[in-house]
Amino acid sequence: MPHDEANIAQAIRASGRRLTIQRTQILEALHRLPGHSTAEQIYAAVCEDSRNAEMAVSTVYRALDALAAMGILTAFADNGGVTTYEWAAAGAPHHHLLCECCGDTAEVALASLGALAAEAARDHRFAVDLRHMAIRGLCARCQRERTARA
Amino acid sequence: MPHDEANIAQAIRASGRRLTIQRTQILEALHRLPGHSTAEQIYAAVCEDSRNAEMAVSTVYRALDALAAMGILTAFADNGGVTTYEWAAAGAPHHHLLCECCGDTAEVALASLGALAAEAARDHRFAVDLRHMAIRGLCARCQRERTARA
DNA sequence: ATCCTTACCGCGAATAGTAGCAATAGCGTG
DNA sequence: CACGCTATTGCTACTATTCGCGGTAAGGAT
Ligand SMILES: [Mn+2]
Ligand SMILES: [Mn+2]
Ligand SMILES: [Zn+2]
Ligand SMILES: [Zn+2]
Numbered sequence: 001m002p003h004d005e006a007n008i009a010q011a012i013r014a015s016g017r018r019l020t021i022q023r024t025q026i027l028e029a030l031h032r033l034p035g036h037s038t039a040e041q042i043y044a045a046v047c048e049d050s051r052n053a054e055m056a057v058s059t060v061y062r063a064l065d066a067l068a069a070m071g072i073l074t075a076f077a078d079n080g081g082v083t084t085y086e087w088a089a090a091g092a093p094h095h096h097l098l099c100e101c102c103g104d105t106a107e108v109a110l111a112s113l114g115a116l117a118a119e120a121a122r123d124h125r126f127a128v129d130l131r132h133m134a135i136r137g138l139c140a141r142c143q144r145e146r147t148a149r150a
Numbered sequence: 151m152p153h154d155e156a157n158i159a160q161a162i163r164a165s166g167r168r169l170t171i172q173r174t175q176i177l178e179a180l181h182r183l184p185g186h187s188t189a190e191q192i193y194a195a196v197c198e199d200s201r202n203a204e205m206a207v208s209t210v211y212r213a214l215d216a217l218a219a220m221g222i223l224t225a226f227a228d229n230g231g232v233t234t235y236e237w238a239a240a241g242a243p244h245h246h247l248l249c250e251c252c253g254d255t256a257e258v259a260l261a262s263l264g265a266l267a268a269e270a271a272r273d274h275r276f277a278v279d280l281r282h283m284a285i286r287g288l289c290a291r292c293q294r295e296r297t298a299r300a
Numbered sequence: 301a302t303c304c305t306t307a308c309c310g311c312g313a314a315t316a317g318t319a320g321c322a323a324t325a326g327c328g329t330g
Numbered sequence: 331c332a333c334g335c336t337a338t339t340g341c342t343a344c345t346a347t348t349c350g351c352g353g354t355a356a357g358g359a360t
Contacts, residue, residue: 005160013326013327016336016337016339017338018326018327018336018338019326019327020326020337020338020339021325022301022338022339022340033216036296038316039316039317041314042241050307054340055339056321056339056340057316057317057342058317058339058341059338059339060319060338061316061318061341062318062338063338066338068341077231079225080316081227081231081316081347082316082317083316083317097270097274097276098280099276100279101333106268106274106276108273108283110266110269110272111269112262112265112268112269112272114264114268115261115262115265115266116263116266117260118262119260119261120247120258120285120287121259123258123291124247124254124256124258125289126247126248126249126285126287126288126289126290126292127287127288127293128285128287129250129288130288131285132309133285133286134268135276135278135283136278136283137270137276137277137278137279138276138277138279139275139276140274140275140276143275143277144168145246163356163357166307167307167308168306168308168355168356169305169357169358170307170308170309170355170356172309173306175308188346189346189347190346191343204310205309205310206309206310206311207346207347208309208310208311208347208348208349209308209310209356211346211347211348212308212348213308213310216308230346231316231346232345232346233346233347283309289311
């Protein structure tokens, strides 16, 4: 969860990983980008900075994967199936409502997910990953359109 | 939800879609395959049947998509990100617990998802799609391994 | 049975993301 | 600071899935 340079660097090394220039540049790009970003967007942001040498896209995918595995970033698959990243520490813990119809995504905090996690733990000894969870369904607008058409 | 030939055929036509031989063969393959299947597996099953002429893979993807949109099949992205299909009417309504660590998936019924749907509807006018929902986290075994290692 | 509309098919190209591998470069150690 | 181990990179090939297009064939209506 550390959001500042020094702590992130330390966390990366403490986990047996290495702080490469590529990862540094990716983290810088993430600091510049607001909210949710995809690997392609982050790659583009890295390329934009003329001080950076060229980087392979696969490096971005692998770096984001590693940062998410460490809990520094959170990831979720948006409606197009594209993986989307965000600082884990950004704002309050929240979840995503993805409309299957229009593709819209909303950030919300759902209290009843606590009960879900408790039930899964009690009945199935399963530890639900609540961070940045994506829930699919229909947004208000698309529900209206669907009932209007029927 | 119809599981038998005649009802499915009728539902397909009623929705303005067409019951092509390709779709018939895909439905036959689905009847043969047990549990969850991926598009590739269904494609392989269609090809296996020597009575069938060759079919393009993209046709399978499109057919499964259409059948899922009609509610005849349900789909969810398994741990590898591979889309997995199942008869919507098969067994009791259930959900999936996907272990992010070992990739294992378990089928369970979670009562507290009702409260989640209610909360999303009340606070965000969002209709959660509870059918075949996939929840990620850590299975019992992987939790044990993780605490043992720490 | 014949016609007409248009949903659907096959094909080939494009996309997001992963995997394998040899070369490179962090970083803990002496 | 030089050394060695191995995590990581760049590249390329590959997988799962989607998309556009011109041709085909369901199936409702004469
Ligand atoms: Mn978010
Ligand atoms: Mn299932
Ligand atoms: Zn919507
Ligand atoms: Zn597991």
